[in-house]
Amino acid sequence: MSGFGVVALAAQLLLVVAGAPLLTGVMRQVRARMEGRAGAGVLQPWRDVRKLLRKEPITPAGSGPAFRTAPLVLVVTGLLVAALLPLAAVTTPAASHGDLIVVVALLALGTVTLALAGLDTGTAFGGMGASREMTIAALVEPTILLSVLALSIPAGSTGLATIVAGRIDEPARLASPSSLLALVALAVVTIAEAGRLPVDNPSTHLELTMVHEAMVLEYAGPDLALVEFGAQLRLTVLLGLLATLAVPWGIATTSSWPALLLALVLLAVKVTVLGAGLAAAEVFWAKVRLFRVPELLAGSFLLALLAVTASYFLSGA
Amino acid sequence: MNTIATALAAAGLASLVGAAAGLGLSVTVRPLVAGTATALVGVGGLAAGGLAMAGRTWSAAFPHVLPLAGVRLRVDALSGLFMAVAGAVVVAVAVYGIGYARGGHGPVASRTAQALLPLFAATLVLVPASSSVSTFLLLWELMALTSLLLVLTEHGQRPTVRSAGVWYAVMTHLGLVLLLAGLALFAAKAGGESFAALRAGAHNLSPAARGLVFVLCFTAFASKAGAVPLHAWLPRAHPEAPSQVSALMSAAMVNLGVYGTVRVGFDLLGGGSRWWWLLVLLTGAVSAVFGILQATLATDLKRLLAYSTCENLGLVFVGVGAAGLFHAGGNPELAGLALAAALLHVVNHASFKALGFTAAGSVLRATGERNLDRLGGLRAKMPTTAGLFALAALGAVALPPGNGFVSEWLLLQSLIHGFSVPGLTTAIVLPLAVAAIALSAGLAAAAFVKALGVGFFARPRSPQATRATESPALMLAGMGLLAAASIALALVPGVLADGLARAVAASRLTSVQPLTGGELRLRLTDTSAAYSPLWIVAALLAGLVLAAGSVRAFKRRARRPAAKLWDCGGGQPTARMAYTATSFAEPLQRVFDDVLAPEQDLDVTHVRESAYLVERVRYTQRVPDRIEHRLYEPVLALFEAVGWRARRLAAGSVHVYLGYGFVGVIALLGVLTVLR
Numbered sequence: 001m002s003g004f005g006v007v008a009l010a011a012q013l014l015l016v017v018a019g020a021p022l023l024t025g026v027m028r029q030v031r032a033r034m035e036g037r038a039g040a041g042v043l044q045p046w047r048d049v050r051k052l053l054r055k056e057p058i059t060p061a062g063s064g065p066a067f068r069t070a071p072l073v074l075v076v077t078g079l080l081v082a083a084l085l086p087l088a089a090v091t092t093p094a095a096s097h098g099d100l101i102v103v104v105a106l107l108a109l110g111t112v113t114l115a116l117a118g119l120d121t122g123t124a125f126g127g128m129g130a131s132r133e134m135t136i137a138a139l140v141e142p143t144i145l146l147s148v149l150a151l152s153i154p155a156g157s158t159g160l161a162t163i164v165a166g167r168i169d170e171p172a173r174l175a176s177p178s179s180l181l182a183l184v185a186l187a188v189v190t191i192a193e194a195g196r197l198p199v200d201n202p203s204t205h206l207e208l209t210m211v212h213e214a215m216v217l218e219y220a221g222p223d224l225a226l227v228e229f230g231a232q233l234r235l236t237v238l239l240g241l242l243a244t245l246a247v248p249w250g251i252a253t254t255s256s257w258p259a260l261l262l263a264l265v266l267l268a269v270k271v272t273v274l275g276a277g278l279a280a281a282e283v284f285w286a287k288v289r290l291f292r293v294p295e296l297l298a299g300s301f302l303l304a305l306l307a308v309t310a311s312y313f314l315s316g317a
Numbered sequence: 318m319n320t321i322a323t324a325l326a327a328a329g330l331a332s333l334v335g336a337a338a339g340l341g342l343s344v345t346v347r348p349l350v351a352g353t354a355t356a357l358v359g360v361g362g363l364a365a366g367g368l369a370m371a372g373r374t375w376s377a378a379f380p381h382v383l384p385l386a387g388v389r390l391r392v393d394a395l396s397g398l399f400m401a402v403a404g405a406v407v408v409a410v411a412v413y414g415i416g417y418a419r420g421g422h423g424p425v426a427s428r429t430a431q432a433l434l435p436l437f438a439a440t441l442v443l444v445p446a447s448s449s450v451s452t453f454l455l456l457w458e459l460m461a462l463t464s465l466l467l468v469l470t471e472h473g474q475r476p477t478v479r480s481a482g483v484w485y486a487v488m489t490h491l492g493l494v495l496l497l498a499g500l501a502l503f504a505a506k507a508g509g510e511s512f513a514a515l516r517a518g519a520h521n522l523s524p525a526a527r528g529l530v531f532v533l534c535f536t537a538f539a540s541k542a543g544a545v546p547l548h549a550w551l552p553r554a555h556p557e558a559p560s561q562v563s564a565l566m567s568a569a570m571v572n573l574g575v576y577g578t579v580r581v582g583f584d585l586l587g588g589g590s591r592w593w594w595l596l597v598l599l600t601g602a603v604s605a606v607f608g609i610l611q612a613t614l615a616t617d618l619k620r621l622l623a624y625s626t627c628e629n630l631g632l633v634f635v636g637v638g639a640a641g642l643f644h645a646g647g648n649p650e651l652a653g654l655a656l657a658a659a660l661l662h663v664v665n666h667a668s669f670k671a672l673g674f675t676a677a678g679s680v681l682r683a684t685g686e687r688n689l690d691r692l693g694g695l696r697a698k699m700p701t702t703a704g705l706f707a708l709a710a711l712g713a714v715a716l717p718p719g720n721g722f723v724s725e726w727l728l729l730q731s732l733i734h735g736f737s738v739p740g741l742t743t744a745i746v747l748p749l750a751v752a753a754i755a756l757s758a759g760l761a762a763a764a765f766v767k768a769l770g771v772g773f774f775a776r777p778r779s780p781q782a783t784r785a786t787e788s789p790a791l792m793l794a795g796m797g798l799l800a801a802a803s804i805a806l807a808l809v810p811g812v813l814a815d816g817l818a819r820a821v822a823a824s825r826l827t828s829v830q831p832l833t834g835g836e837l838r839l840r841l842t843d844t845s846a847a848y849s850p851l852w853i854v855a856a857l858l859a860g861l862v863l864a865a866g867s868v869r870a871f872k873r874r875a876r877r878p879a880a881k882l883w884d885c886g887g888g889q890p891t892a893r894m895a896y897t898a899t900s901f902a903e904p905l906q907r908v909f910d911d912v913l914a915p916e917q918d919l920d921v922t923h924v925r926e927s928a929y930l931v932e933r934v935r936y937t938q939r940v941p942d943r944i945e946h947r948l949y950e951p952v953l954a955l956f957e958a959v960g961w962r963a964r965r966l967a968a969g970s971v972h973v974y975l976g977y978g979f980v981g982v983i984a985l986l987g988v989l990t991v992l993r
Contacts, residue, residue: 053868055874058876060880069861072865101726108759108762111762116769121775121882122693122775124890124894124896125885127775130896131902134762138756138760138762149748158733
């Protein structure tokens with residue numbers, strides 16, 4: 001375990017934690033400006049977190065341990081994923097303990113705990129949100145794992161560090177049809193996993209359209225702060241994963257301090273650009289009906305399947 | 318005398334003592350003595366299996382025990398693995414069963430049930446030890462018979478038990494017929510009925526004969542393992558049996574279908590063609606997806622668990638099939654990895670499924686209710702049971718840090734690396750297999766969130782659920798043993814690596830060590846992928862402490878407990894407003910509408926005076942098992958029709974019957990003349 005790896009890991013985690021609410025702030029600001037509003041400012045999510053943390057924590061009657069611990073689990077799985085991803089450097093001490101499959105499963109663990117919390121309150125809204133969330137999550141899973149498969153075949157491993165290092169060394173892999181198809185599929189499921197338009201509207205409170213919000217309606221105070229922060233964290237790490245796989249340049253492959261600094265700056269830029277792009281696109285998108293979401297996911301599943309087949313036949317094996 | 322032999326002899330003796338005690342003793346002490354004997358059977362099996370997995374072997378022949386054939390036993394690492402799994406499940410379930418039967422729980426404490434339980438346990442342990450066709454078939458049938466009688470234990474309580482018993486009896490005996498035909502053909506062609514003779518003579522068989530033997534045996538084994546489309550008995554028999562019997566059947570008996578496939582396919586027939594294993598893999602993939610899809614829709618808690626068994630055994634068959642494909646494709650390392658993953662999943666599934674069924678049994682005992690729509694709120698009434706069920710669910714959803722994730726991770730790894738095996742088959746089949754595993758994992762998450770969230774969380778939706786109380790200590794102790802096993806398998810799966818490698822070697826697939834586990838984590842020998850469960854758990858715990866601590870540092874005011882629910886300002890919601898299992902699964906059912914073909918019926922009764930006024934609207938919806946609907950019902954209808962028509966044959970005239978006999982003898986003689 002080198003000192004460089006530890007510092008890189010700490011810096012990466014710190015950047016993600018500090019940046020996740022800022023990313024949401026940027027995305028809201030982009031949206032506001034495009035809609036002709038002034039917006040609340042980039043720092044508003046952090047101000048919200050501070051406000052909520054000072055409020056009284058509330059446990060509603062009839063809810064149990066699942067309700068209490070779910071926000072913590074959501075945040076911690078997000079943090080763990082942020083630690084496992086090679087966002088700033090490929091040689092962090094955490095990267096060797098889990099691969100892309102573990103990352104996908106940890107994100108799913110966060111979803112499952114929150115769905116359980118939604119059911120735990122025993123309200124109609126909580127159950128509705130949990131049911132819808134699990135329906136989407138069940139359909140997202142095959143696409144994610146097939147995209148993982150497509151990206152792992154050229155690298156010969158599901159280890160993220162190996163995949164990313166391979167993509168930096170051989171830029172031809174990035175432009176290969178299989179990689180492009182897999183990235184498009186991954187982008188679609190990222191939107192679904194992060195609960196963004198057109199799958200879910202993060203700012204809705206209308207019973208016909210709520211998915212994520214319906215599950216977390218009963219949260220207040222510090223618990224709500226954690227839930228919101230957890231959602232922001234998930235969006236950040238998912239966009240970070242997408243950025244790392246799509247444009248891996250800049251990630252430090254050697255133990256050099258200037259390279260790490262550059263990697264951190266580039267990471268912030270890449271994720272911000274992706275987030276701003278998503279926010280800009282969301283202005284023009286409408287949320288689709290819940291029962292149209294499977295069609296969208298089936299489309300991305302098909303892309304992932306094509307990606308695997310292409311990677312098999314084009315790699316000449 | 319060998320230690321394995323001592324352990325097995327002790328297990329056999331304990332089962333006989335237990336059976337005698339079950340028959341002879343009075344109801345007050347019967348469950349205790351028979352249960353203790355059953356637990357000893359399990360300890361014997363666990364010891365023998367553990368020793369075999371550590372590298373010892375033992376074989377013996379008793380030519381005078383059975384007429385003509387004699388009894389042959391042999392224990393190697395492969396049989397040891399299945400013996401150890403069965404033994405461990407038996408120990409925990411026996412302890413649980415003492416508590417379950419002691420409260421005067423009706424038929425479960427009856428003489429028949431208590432005498433049969435140790436015998437069933439002994440056959441579970443001994444089937445993998447047999448090493449000749451006759452011994453194997455004898456023990457296999459004993460296992461089927463004892464389990465059938467145990468399934469029928471509560472036949473006086475519910476009429477559904479009898480129907481489940483008939484389904485189970487017919488399916489398991491059709492399986493026996495196929496197995497008998499397959500193994501008899503094999504033995505006849507190979508020139509001997511001991512496994513050693515079969516192994517030596519396997520190459521004498523023509524490819525067609527080998528294929529026929531394999532298909533016959535695999536069909537029988539797949540039906541025992543509950544693979545689709547031969548699963549029809551499983552979702553009927555497992556819920557209707559007493560809970561400790563369901564646990565034994567679902568966690569130990571179905572595994573023997575996998576054991577049989579591996580033993581006959583790899584060890585005795587020596588691998589074989591690609592299409593065999595393609596068949597196994599596709600059967601597994603279909604079972605996995607179909608089983609878990611039915612589980613997400615099931616509202617009966619034990620039926621949900623039974624369908625989840627279909628899913629998990631399907632995943633195991635995907636691993637076994639992939640191992641065969643890689644072996645046929647000339648890559649023994651990957652074949653070993655896939656088989657090791659499949660075997661590890663057998664172990665993991667046994668631990669979490671036995672825990673799930675025993676927890677469901679506790680719920681059933683406390684509430685008399687298996688319907689998730691009428692449960693709820695058990696978290697507060699039965700906190701330990703709810704916690705243990707949550708642990709079982711964590712294993713079943715295949716998410717870290719549960720134990721199911723470890724083996725599914727390994728299975729995915731073997732499939733992903735399988736792309737280095739050349740051939741169009743792998744290119745088409747492997748992505749679909751990965752997709753099937755992923756879809757089943759996603760649906761499993763929905764199914765178990767439903768089981769846990771609707772069944773145990775929220776508020777009670779029936780008076781029975783409101784009155785539930787925690788189970789007695791012995792039941793909790795039995796479940797605790799299973800929980801400890803699940804946790805150990807989740808945290809340090811690496812300790813099993815050597816045993817798994819020996820089991821894989823004993824299947825004669827490969828002698829390469831596919832994975833190492835020295836540093837308490839699983840690492841694949843030839844790639845860079847690794848998964849360290851301990852590290853992940855430590856990081857999760859550290860993160861939880863850190864996150865909770867940093868929130869606490871900010872906290873200004875104390876937590877307000879038991880505040881009113883907000884519910885969008887709607888006031889206090891009642892339990893009737895909460896989501897039920899049916900409503901939870903409704904979106905998924907709509908998504909898979911084409912596959913499931915649910916039957917809906919809208920019955921509108923109008924007021925007599927006017928067609929515009931409605932007196933009553935009744936909506937019913939049923940989601941029948943479609944495969945069963947399409948595959949079994951026509952056959953059953955045909956049999957019934959033939960049966961009714963055939964009544965005319967029995968006209969009551971002795972002359973006609975004598976005529977039948979005459980025609981029969983003539984026909985037989987004719988056939989024999991032609992065949993000579």
